[in-house]
Amino acid sequence: MNKALISLCILSSITATAAFAEHKTVPQTPVKVALMAEQTENFQWLEEVEGKKPLAWVTEKNAHSAAAIKSYEGFETLVDNSLAILNSKDRIPYAERKGEYLYNFWKDENHTRGIYRRTSLTEYVKDVPKWETVLDIDAIAKADDVSWVFKGINCRTPDNTLCFVSLSRGGADATEVREFNLKTKSFVNQGFFLPEAKSDLTWLSQDQVFVATDFGGKEGMTDSGYPSVVKLWQRGDTLDKASFIYQADKSSVAAGAQVLDDGDSQVVLIGDYHTFYTASYFVYIQGKLTELNIPKDAEIKGYFKGNLYLELKSELTSQKLAQGAVVYAPVASLISAKPEYELLSAPSAHSAIAQVAFSKSAVYVNYLEDVKSKLVRFEPKSDNTWVQTPVAFDENGSLTIFDIEQDSDDFYVDYNSFLEPSSLYEVQGKTLAINKLKSLPQQFNAENFVTEQYFATSKDGTQVPYFVVMDKNLKFNGKNPTLLYGYGGFEISLRPKYSATIGKNWLEQGGVYVLSNIRGGGEYGPAWHQAALKQNRHKAYEDFEAIAEDLISRKITSSQHLGIQGGSNGGLLMGAALTRRPELYNAVVCQVPLLDMKRFSQLLAGASWMGEYGNPDIAAEWAYIKTYSPYHNLDKSKKYPKAFFTTSTRDDRVHPGHARKMVAKMESMGIDVLYYENMEGGHAGAANNKQAAELSSLVYAYLLQQLK
Incomplete structure (x- = not known):
């Protein structure tokens, strides 16, 4: 288990109800208490993800929004553009080497759920390689009558014969895990198998694996909905006979195992992830656990020539090692009273x-x-x-x-x-x-456009970078439809990236694209991230607003023509932007968002993110969280742009109730709003290329309607 598995991102990243014995709130005036009670009574029923009444509400909203947005004259062209890009045969088949083969997962119009396939290096370098199908997800889905989504394959090295295949119903994070043989291209009869859960399987040997999953009862999941127990599982034994190794507290985010191999030696680690940013690690040797004496917020980067490599998230003053540096030391030193580190790079x-x-x-x-x-x-x-x-x-x-x-x-x-x-x-x-x-x-006329990097001055004087992609002959007259994208959290960096869909469906439609690098991200290392944690969350929002104002002052655009977009934590950013400064924007695309920050820690994986936002059940922390919680800061006296909220019924990471309740509350205040919920797709929002093309086209059609 690692942070990539429990992360919010894309990409990613990117989950059960948190149970708290005590709920504390800040003292409220009678009016505020009444308002919060009314919100709970009116809208909390929408948190029942697959309830008959909530789904009927979703169906009604979907129909209304789809009809409104699809009325855009060029909608079908946008869909055709997106689908052509997603299904293009010219896409690079990114591959990973396993033994003598290169393996790739591929989707197209004939394989909507995808195939896992392989080829030789000799073939791979050809313009049109010959591929051999190893695993056909469409065929498995049809045979099982389940809308399977491929979630990855984990093979035992160095022989790369036996693997774990993870399959998800509709794209959720929870997966069913089956053992697969790459040589025979078939599932292993009576092999390792885990039913649907948020699980982690790590190969120790051909016949032994570390397993972290929902064992039930006291050995169930953490408050964040991830495994709390790690066991050693012997081939041929039933899961209940697996040997206990470690149990994390329910308040931890997760527990899991890592096996690191540098080619000459191996280190087996058991991790207890206390929060999203702190962990304890134990070296496992012949059934015995010995804790590593490393900073709790250090991140393990790898194992090389007998040394364990760490990234320091805080300054190590005892050895004058800077925050953000990568250091290393032998494992023997790291279990001693006074580890001695060497510096790789700062x-x-x-x-x-x-x-x-x-x-x-x-x-x-x-x-x-x-x-x-x-x-x-x-x-x-x-x-x-x-x-x-x-x-x-x-x-x-x-x-x-x-x-x-x-x-x-x-x-x-x-x-x-x-x-x-x-x-x-x-x-x-x-x-x-x-x-x-x-x-x-x-895949679009890139020669017509240019990229510039600018810096905006935030409220506290911090210089915040952002990129602008625009027509070479752009008129700086304040009339250009402009899309500003943001995330600003979890130390995730937004970097320059080629997107044919943005090129075709936004830039070529006369739009300007802006990528923000606000605090909360990782663009300048741990300090940039930590500058917007918890009580400093507003710094990320001030950075975003500074960029919007800078775009306007440069006359690249104006509020009338400025739209914003973000998903997940970026969806929270969108909600905060909408409620803090609604006059700055004329379009808001808020995707798979967190919005009800009073209840976020009690919904799905929310408890795991308290290291980022704070704990709303602690009065002092709710005091600052409530200042930006979008759900609690809607004001019917304000004029809001018509926002577009999207989510997925099968998102078991960020609860769809956030977006549902926000929209219901806005409508109750007479605020015009659009909502679309895809019935599958998980946190990524779409389960196949057709769904992805349709959803992205809804977004661009909405933006073009609002901003042109």
Whole structure:
């Protein structure tokens, strides 16, 4: 189990009701008490996700909103554009190496739920490789009569024969896990199997796995809805015979196992994730657990040549090691009373460490310098120093290392920017020679546009970066339809990224696209994130408002033509933007959002995010949370732009009740609003390309209606 599995993101990321023995609130005036009681009585029934009455309400809202938005004259063109992009045969088939094959998951018009397939390296470099289907999710869904969504495959290394396949009903985070044999391309008869739950399985050996799942009873889930117990499971035994290893407290976010292997030795770790940002780790050796003596907020990055690598989220004053630095030490030192760390790299005032990856002979650090990528190889020398060599990529875009393993020095890099389509490169680790394997063709008229980076001055004087993608001949007259996108949370960085859908359905329609890099994200490392935590949440919102005002002052746009968009934590940002400064915007796209911040910790995975927002059941923390909670800050005396809220019935991470209740309350106040809830798709919002095309087209049609 790691933070990627319990994260809010995209991407991602990105879940049961939290149980609190005590509920504390701030003293309220009689009027406020009455108002809160009225809200509960009127709208809390919408939290019953699949109740007959709530779903009837959803159906009615969907029909109204779809009819209103689809009346846009160019709607079908937007859908056709999106579907053509999503189903394009020209897409790069990103692959990961397992043994002699490269594996890829692929969706198109013939495989709407997708196929997991493989090819050889010789074939892969060809323009049209020959692929062999390994797993057909459409066929499995049809045979089982279940709307399965593929959630990943986890294979035992180094032989890569036995794997765990995770399948989700309708795209939820909870999955059914089945053991699969890559050689025979079939599920293992009487192999390891877990029914639907939020689970984590980690290979220890061919016949032993660590399992964290819902064991029921006292060995059930945490308040956040993730596993609290880790056990060791022997092949052939039923799950109830698995051996107990560790149990986290119900108040922890989760417990799980990691097996780290550097090719020569192995470290087995059991993690207790107390909050989203703090954890205790224990080394597991022959049934015994020994705690690592590391900072609770340090993040484990990997294991290389006998050393464990950590990213420091706070300054380590005892050794004068800076916040955001990556350090390392042998495991033996880390279980001692006084660990001794060595420094690999520390960020500067204008940079952050975005990625640390390990090959057979080197460590690679992917930096963000003013939100632009820079890749450096670190080669160890015998005197415990490092030779640093930049890898020759253009530093004006965004790159991601992937499929890097410690059995090889070669790996892959994806590079793109707002106006440059993704290219897939093979990097030869010994020489750092770069070989472009595949490149996505231009899918919109990118030559007509230009990207600029600006800095807005926030309320407290902080300089906040943002990118603008616009027509080369743009008239700075305040009349340009402009979409400002934001997230600002969980140390997630928003980087330049090529999006053919944005290009085709927004830029080519006369729009300007803006990507904000507000505090709360990770664009400048842990300090940038922590600057907007809990009682400082308003800093993220002030940054976002500063960018909106800067766009207007530059005459790129005006309030009449400015729209904003965000999802998940970004949906909370949208709700706060709407209720704080409604006069700044004329369109708001609020997707899979958190909005009722009084109850967020009691809904699905919400308890896991109290490290980000605070605990609303503690009076002092609710005192600041309530100042921005969108659901509690609606004011019928204010004039709001017509906002568009979207969510998914099958989102078991952020409860669809947030968006439902917000819309119901707005309508009760006479506020015009649009709402659309996809019946499957999970936190990502869509389960297949057709749904994704339809949903994104609803968004762009709405924006074009509002802002042109």
